[in-house]
Amino acid sequence: MRQIVGIEPFRTERAELLAEGNRLTALYKELGATEDGFAAYHGFVALHARYRELLPDIVVSRCPFSDRLVYWPLDIVDVDGWFWNACNPVRRTDPVPHTWLLMGGAMRLDGPPAPAPFRRRVGPGVPYVYTEALEHPEMRAVISEVPVGPHTGWAITYHCSVHRPRGLALEPVWGSDHYDVAVAPRRYAAWDDNWHTNSRDFELRPWLDSGKLLWIAPGDTTATLRTGSTDCPYLDLPGIRGYHPPF
Template identity: 50%
Template structure:
């Protein structure tokens, strides 16, 4: 925790210095050091179990900053993330939601962790070959939920959702551009927070909170994710201020 905080503080300070002095000798030294710190941050990201594929039974482990939302992983414009190894061929995308515990730690970037309750995207789950898996992924003081979509094929003529907390889907970018294009700009109208019909239809499966075996469950019986209260609007965090729209 202390090492992570010191790394972020130093990187943010040097990045501010670079913006002030530009590509001067001092600025170059600062930005090259920032790159080194970002590499170290990537290496330190823990792998968190977020899903199990309903088709292949493969467990999905995601390099996720689960300490707090002030980490560079959550920078919506320029997230610092590690390549996700071992994804099953059936993986399509992973969205997410976060119930924020206020006050939120300030960071020098915009973070968009999703609405404050779990949801599904009907236009994806209406495809008969797509399934979603819901799990709880705590992020420090905040309660996070990962919603991962799988399919035997990529749905045709349907843009996939961007990966949780970012503005792209790097793995399934339709133009093959890893960081230069957006799959889909999310809108609240795209989301369905009534999970019951999707659970009953077998389109949405779930993993119990804290289950390190990531066992998949079907149906509504004992499902802990039903009727979770929370604001359904998108949440943007700007230097510790929460904006909902």
């Protein structure tokens, strides 16, 4: 049985890992292919590995078909963590349930984001769905709230009862430019293909009432799936209906 990684060990080491890793990364860029430069390179690679190992498993969904909880190794402390480096994210590719297909995301920023020496792309400012993906008859999506430091994030996870539908475009995993998702150890679902051809729909009510879009209430430790638009807290939220500029 898979061991779930908790938040406290990560929180304890995180600040020191980021500070030293960012210092060594900058030093390597300055020194380049020299003895000291390679020493800096190996140093930050080791720190990345430790950060990756400590990333806590966060519940982002529950499969509507199997009722299985879906965990994601995710940095919820703040957006200055290497997980949120859009171009070169430091993440674990843990196996996902066989029904898992996509995970988009959105985030409402509460004040200026913490500075970091890399670009972040956290999605739109309110939740949305990918129209073409959710129109598939065997597809369901689940929205859950994921606080990230002072900011409010939403994971939108897509589950399909059949193998990846032919012709459906994949999308980068939330906060990343990549789709590098393991379906089993050392077996990957796909790599970087068919980007950004699904249209985004911010009008969630019809999807909720149709049963295609389900939701988990904020702070619900049981991660109970709920249906319908009545009492859904993710409707009509204020925020950017389009991607935040990279920061």
